[in-house]
Amino acid sequence: MEDPYILMLIALAVLAIVDLVVGVSNDAVNFLNSAIGSKAISVRNIMIIASVGVFFGAVSSSGMMEVARKGIFNPSMFVFQDVMYIFMAVMITDILLLDVFNSLGMPTSTTVSIVFELLGSAVVIALIKITQNDAQSLSAIWEYINYSTASNIILGILLSVVVAFTVGAIVQYFSRVIYSFNFESRPAYINSLFGGFAITAITYFIIIKGLKGTQFYGSLKGYLEGNTLEIIGASFIIWSILSHLITKVFKLNILVLIIGIGTFSLAMAFAGNDLVNFIGVPIAALNSYEAWSEAFSIAGTSPDTFSMGSLAKKVPSNIWLLLLAGAIMVITLWTSSKAQNVIKTGIDLSRQGEGHEKFQPNNLSRVVVRFAMFLNTGINYVIPNKTQNFINEKFEKPVVRLPKDKTFEMPAFDLVRASVNLIMASVLISIATSMKLPLSTTYVTFMVAMGTSLADRAWGRESAVYRVAGVLNVIGGWFLTAIIAFIAAGIVAYLINLSIAFIPILLLLVAFLITRNSIAHRKKTKEIKRKTHIERSELITINGVIEESSDHISGVASRISKLYTNVVNDLANHDLNKLRKTDKHVEKLNNEIDELKDNVFYFIKSLDETSVQASRFYIMVLGYLQDSAQSISYISRASFKHVNNNHKNLKKGQLKDLKAINNELSQILDNVSDVFKSRGFEDLNSILIEKRVLLENVSKSVEKQVARIRTDETSPKNSTLYFSILLETKDLMKALMNLLETYQEFYLTTK
Structure with missing residues (x-):
């Protein structure tokens, strides 16, 4: 009787460790963004400070575990078996959901995910119990669920998004007007007052948000409650x-x-309050098991009859479990590459300067930006010019004269904005806590950062549409989290209730998906590292241009060779699925070349004075690469469309000619790739001779098809596709040969 539940407890313990890892990877963005983005403190020292805060918060978090036991559902309405099924469903769903968001580099709320997972799984189990009980109707669901808690959380989320963004923007605007970007030259009294306000807000936040509800708060309660204004005034x-x-x-x-x-x-607040999101459910499961085990040993009570009303009682958490959880969180903080990925998203969306934008604009982001521009025009019309000039002077960024090889050391934003981010997040969270309003630290910290970046004029005409799209994507992801968490946890709870045998199957699925996501993330990280980014740490010389462009040409030639071969073979086999996959790889190649072209501005700025003439050459190389990629893209798309529309396969003669052309083209492309990989540019002449033979063969194939049409060809669709492939192959070769000739000329000139 006990064995399956002991195994479930072991599984929950393992899941708790995994959840701590994926949860910290996501929530590290809450407290590291401002410090890392401003580069006020070295990354090592930031990590040490954060680690101490996390560890201290974990130890003082025992009072926050109640939500998992009784915050979302009424435990007295469920039996031991029910709550174990609910807890298993929650943990399995939570890990998968957070891991997906981490892999995408998107911050999401662990509070929202855990609440809606508890809600979804509890609703499903409650509905099952209601349908099995003839005495209860569907309206009895409200006896099982604490719907008021869920409603308050949803309301808190909506309010926190709007309030945090608005307040962050207003405070940052006036802070910038007071401080300007030349904050080092401000009078001492401004620093004194700002420091007094900021540190008072933060220390009050530590006391109210960090200690309230913990076992340490009881001894301080008499001094703190009722004396709020006196404490704040004296602290200031x-x-x-x-x-x-x-x-x-x-x-x-x-x-x-x-x-x-x-x-x-x-x-500290993150660990003290969000720790419940990761280990609250397993601890609640342990408490449930202990209560049932005692009843079973005394009276032999069955797990499907033992009521879990005992979960409604306040139970202190095991300090050793909290210490272990804190240690795991600290280790994850130092080692997780996914955490760094999520942090990068937050910093990129709020950085002051330009750079590569992660998110693509959408119609809504364009409408928002146009409306903001219209609103700004109206405001400027009302405000006197003298006032506008005064304000604009405060927002003028100082010109920092740095050598080009040191520009990568520039912070994403300055100390004033980083301070406001931390102050306002602390103030808003402490106010909400004192008013007993539930909210998510992720929502508050992220939206404050977005509000301050907007007010600080970090979203210029060049970047606004991308930044707004990014914010909308992240916010949409938050609400999507709630919907997916509710539905997925409900489905998992239903399956487990259907048969306990689903638990090992689901656990294996979790292990498989997390392993696959980790491998994919590692590959993606390595791929990003291989790319040459614009924030480079050295000047680009002529040799640097040759090296970089050679790598691009070698890679593109090799990939086009494989893609062309795939299209021809898949077309011969009429294989729609493989053609679809090939088309995705072609699209990826085009996107990468587009990204290189988008970054030309930064590439040219990185050139040293003696290599500026190389910029024209580099632009031409990218243009020819884009032409080549567009040709293979057209060939791939036309082939996929042909097969997708169920048209007839190409004739044997057509396929034979295409395969012969493919063999010659592959040989040329492989030679191009090898030449640029080995930097053996002396061999370019032989490749240029080979291409003439191939172009002649393509022309002969066109003539053969004309002859077929006049004698026995009966399919106009086949002819259209065949001519398209041949003509695009010709264009592909011409673009490639133009590139080689340009390269040969440039190489000889520099030599």
């Missing part, structure tokens, strides 16, 4: 005086201190 005076001493006597930058304290406080 003390911290303002200390800030003045730090600035004037010790000559330290108060903004750096604010960022350090803010990072610690948010890391």
